[in-house]
Amino acid sequence: MSTGTHTPAPTPPPAAKPAPAPAAPVRAAVADGPVREEARPPRERPAAARRPAAKAPAPHPARAAAAAALRLLGSGLLRSAAVLLLLAVWETAPRAGLVDATFLPPVSEVARAWWELLGDGQLWEHTRASLTRSFGGFAIAVVIAVPLGLLIGWYRPVAAFLGPLLELFRNTAALALLPVFVLLLGIGETSKVSIVVYACVWPILLNTISAVGNADPTLVRLARSMDLSTPRLFQKVILPSSVPSIFTGIRLAGAVSILVLVAAEMIGAKAGLGYLINASQFNFAIPQMYAGIVTISAIGVAFNQVLVTIERRLSLWRPPTA
8 A cells, every 4th residue: 555645735826915005195185175285294494594683783872872963953953944044134134235224233233232231231130120020920910810710711600700891801902001000000110010910811811711611521520420529620630631721821921921011111111121122212222222122032932931841841641742
């Protein structure tokens, strides 16, 4: 019996693996919706773009100071250009024969006469006399007119009672009443100060009344709802809002105080800038006359600047205007 060996069947070769499916496209379809792109990672910015911007170097202190000085100088030249032009025309016109130098001497001769008056003390004596009268009357007018204006502007019965009287006197020129003041008070200092007080009261009084009447009613109602007393209401609401209008009247009164005083000093005065101008005219000292006029103008400009500075200090709460 023969023994046979069982031979196993040959193993079939492994089936080839299916080829990998192609990579999915970047776009993915959304059912019943538009096709959108998959979010891609943000690109990394280059290193140069990630660096912070370099700050501009701070200007040198000396250069900054020089630039500020140049700006200030340019602003000053712009503001004084008209005055410098006037002085140039004043100096040139008499020398060129455009006007009679006897009645309008060049500004250099006026400056020389002004310096001589200053040197011998006459200019200071006359200026001191005028400033004493003018500022004294102006101060009295402020003390009288501001409280009276607040009272008239706030209380309607007082305004109704004094209204006709105010209309009568405010339309009467101060210089028209100058003979009356001289007759009643004499030709001394009292009449001159009184005419200044009378002339200065009206601009301050009328502007104060208008300022109180134009106070913001919303702020007034709000202050009343907080149970503020009348003095506190004036302190917190009425006076701060009235400062600009009141100071407009005060500045007008400052100019009026000098103008009216010069006219008053031309009648029965022995000292003052008005007396200096009048006496120089009679003596035909024309340069001295113009020196007195220039002095009055300089005092008026300086006085107005002082009042503007005080107004700015009292109006720091106001936003700066553009």
